[in-house]
Amino acid sequence: MNRISAAVDRFGRAVLDNIEEMGRIFILFISVLMWMVRPPLKLRLIFKQMEFVGVKSIFVVVLTGTFTGMVMALQGYYGFRMFNAESLVGSTVALGMTRELGPVLTALMVTARAGSAMAAELGTMRVTEQIDALSVMATNPVKHLIVPRIIAGVIMLPALTIVSDFMGILGGYFVGVPILNINAGAFIKNITKMVDLGDIYNGLIKAAFFGLILSLVGCYKGFNTTGGAEGVGKATTEAVVLASVSILVSDYFLTAIMF
Amino acid sequence: MIKLVDVHKSFGRQKVLGGINLDIEDGKTTVIIGGSGGGKSVLLKHIIGLLRPDSGQVIVDGVDIASLNDRDLNEIRKKFGMLFQEAALFDSMNVMENVAFPLRAHTKKKDAEIRQTVAEMLKAVGLPGVENKMPSELSGGMRKRVGLARAIALHPQIVLFDEPTTGLDPVMTEAINELIIETQKSFELTCVVISHDVQSIFKVGHRIAMLYEGKIVEYGTSEEIRGSSNPVLRQFLSGSLEGPISVM
Ligand SMILES: Nc1ncnc2c1ncn2[C@@H]1O[C@H](COP(=O)(O)OP(=O)(O)O)[C@@H](O)[C@H]1O
Ligand SMILES: [Mg+2]
Numbered sequence: 001m002n003r004i005s006a007a008v009d010r011f012g013r014a015v016l017d018n019i020e021e022m023g024r025i026f027i028l029f030i031s032v033l034m035w036m037v038r039p040p041l042k043l044r045l046i047f048k049q050m051e052f053v054g055v056k057s058i059f060v061v062v063l064t065g066t067f068t069g070m071v072m073a074l075q076g077y078y079g080f081r082m083f084n085a086e087s088l089v090g091s092t093v094a095l096g097m098t099r100e101l102g103p104v105l106t107a108l109m110v111t112a113r114a115g116s117a118m119a120a121e122l123g124t125m126r127v128t129e130q131i132d133a134l135s136v137m138a139t140n141p142v143k144h145l146i147v148p149r150i151i152a153g154v155i156m157l158p159a160l161t162i163v164s165d166f167m168g169i170l171g172g173y174f175v176g177v178p179i180l181n182i183n184a185g186a187f188i189k190n191i192t193k194m195v196d197l198g199d200i201y202n203g204l205i206k207a208a209f210f211g212l213i214l215s216l217v218g219c220y221k222g223f224n225t226t227g228g229a230e231g232v233g234k235a236t237t238e239a240v241v242l243a244s245v246s247i248l249v250s251d252y253f254l255t256a257i258m259f
Numbered sequence: 260m261i262k263l264v265d266v267h268k269s270f271g272r273q274k275v276l277g278g279i280n281l282d283i284e285d286g287k288t289t290v291i292i293g294g295s296g297g298g299k300s301v302l303l304k305h306i307i308g309l310l311r312p313d314s315g316q317v318i319v320d321g322v323d324i325a326s327l328n329d330r331d332l333n334e335i336r337k338k339f340g341m342l343f344q345e346a347a348l349f350d351s352m353n354v355m356e357n358v359a360f361p362l363r364a365h366t367k368k369k370d371a372e373i374r375q376t377v378a379e380m381l382k383a384v385g386l387p388g389v390e391n392k393m394p395s396e397l398s399g400g401m402r403k404r405v406g407l408a409r410a411i412a413l414h415p416q417i418v419l420f421d422e423p424t425t426g427l428d429p430v431m432t433e434a435i436n437e438l439i440i441e442t443q444k445s446f447e448l449t450c451v452v453i454s455h456d457v458q459s460i461f462k463v464g465h466r467i468a469m470l471y472e473g474k475i476v477e478y479g480t481s482e483e484i485r486g487s488s489n490p491v492l493r494q495f496l497s498g499s500l501e502g503p504i505s506v507m
Contacts, residue, residue: 129347132309136341137361137409138333 025220028142032150032216035143045148053114053149053215054156060109061160062167068101069093069168073175077182086176087186091194093172094165098195098203099259102165104251107157107210111243115218118149119239122222123232131223146219150212157211158204165203202258209254210247217243260285261417261449266305266315268298275301277473279315283466288443288450290464292495294504297470299453300344303419306451307339308332319417337365340410340418344425346402348394348409354381355390358409365413380408384438400431404438411442418442420452424459432459439463457496461485469495471504 076089122145125131134141169191176182221239225231261283268276275298283289283306293299304310305317308324316323324335348357358377362368368376374390381387384404394402403423410418423439424432436459443450443463454460460467460481467484469477469492477489484492494502 124350128345128350129343130349132304133341133343133347133349135309136307136336136339137364138336139360139364140329140333 024224025216028146028220028223029216031142032146035140036147036151038143042144042148045144046151049148049152050156052117053110053152053211054159057110057113057156057160058163060113061106061164064105064109065097065102065164065167066171068105068164069097069171069173070175072096072101072168073172073180077176077180086180086182087190089176089180089182090169090172090187091190093176094169094191094195095199097165097168097172098199100203100251100255102161102168103157103203103207103210104247106161106164106207107214107247108244110153110157110160110211111214111218111240111247114153115214115243116236116240118215118218119222119225119236120232122146122219123225123235126223126225127228127231141223146223149219150215153211153215154208155211157207157214161204161207165200205258206251206254209250213246213250214243217246260318260320261306261451262316262318263302263305264316264318266302266312266317268301268305268310268312274473276305276312279305279470279473279475281468281475281478283449283451285449286447287465288439288452288463289466289468290452290454290460291468291470292453292455292460293470294495295455298473299470300421302470303341303421303451303453307336307341307419337413338416340413340415342403342406342410342418342420342423344421346394346399346406348402348405350394352394353390354392354394354397354405357394357405358412361409361413376412377408380412381405383411383442384408385434400427400435403427403435407438407442411446411448414446415448417449417451420450420454422453422455424454424456432456436462455495457498 072093073089076092077086080086080088080092122131125145131141131145134144173187176187177184218239221235221242225235227234263279263281266276266279267274279302291299291302301310305312305325306319308317308327311325315325317325319335319338322335324332327335348354349360352360355374355377358380359373362373362376366373377390378387381389384407386401386404386408389397389401389405394405397405407418407423420439424435427435439450439452440463442448450463452463454463464481467477467479467481468475469484469489471491477484477487477492479487487493491503494504500506
């Protein structure tokens, strides 16, 4: 009896902690919005973050996009061959990339690269009192540190997703046409027939939302770090896990709403 | 004039400050002493509004800063400089950008003028010409001096020092103490210094306050403190294991 009530107690507390954390992240989001519209906009800091989140992620995004497109073409080919529908491989790859895999994979890669770095960097600044030093010098840390990272995340994720979509389709083409001998004309015609701009747009809206999630979670975890170097490590791991899970869960709901 | 009135602060169940009353005199150096983990940094952070008291008042030049909104608090903060325990230099910026940071944020000075001010400040702390070094390339003592240069760049009236000499060798400790004394005199600053280095306490402090179990248990001029018979203070100054302060 005692054990059961202790377990229920622990479960209840975990649920409450999670709800509380979501509330805190939401409050941080509101304060980011408020500081975002209050001038001056620190363009130099925003560009620096855009470079870090965007430009420096291009390589991994190109790699993951290309190979995902390639493997989709390969898998699709084995399936479609049974119905003599090989020419549908191209449109399958293109739809999969633009609607789902482009935004999701890009977001997961950028979470691992940049979301974690945001948590580690802000976490280090927190435990070494650099964030307090900002406040003491009458500079708001949310405006100075978090707003540029959120803006960079929301702008750069769609941009990277375009790269990923494009590379995925290209990868699919190179597996489908030269290797698997699918007719090039049919491959491309089916893509243009079945993929419309709405698929791409919706994918990009998802990407922007994921960019918000990963930068907001990374900044939140970093900003609230306690407990020295160990705390920074913990904040970084938690940021990656929470952001990745949130991206995958919200992807389902965004898809349900959009398509 | 800084005045703390019955300031209480707890973190969760842990009570750190249990009714602090303290008047800090203008244009003098007040040293706050006390054991590690006793709440000295917490006290200092209340003075500059980084932490807000659970109850009580922190009055700076007649204003209770505990009740201010962010914008008004920022105005008050421009009167302050603070040197953090590990200097808290921005490690993504070089020394020049660190010291220039408050100048760029709060003055309309041109770049050339800012460079000149930074050079002057670095000279004042005995580190001319280190503008292009990164914080990671500096020793602990140098970092603290750059931190001080940054803290006084806007010519504040009040400077807070969190353990400025902890972790430094004796010669560097002496150098930092001299620096505090000189800057205090030449800029006519109100200084609040946290320390538990007994020699430094009497060297830099005009007034000394002892924090113990969340309260100020003794407060007076250095002569008064030297002559005090308060057992907590006596034990702290002599570093003895015998006495009311228990070591766990
Ligand atoms: N932001 C905080 N959250 C929770 N506990 C804190 C916080 N800041 C300080 N404490 C706790 O308050 C106590 C006093 O800390 P501090 O003022 O740093 O001591 P010191 O006198 O060594 O400077 C410590 O036990 C510390 O763990
Ligand atoms: Mg301390």
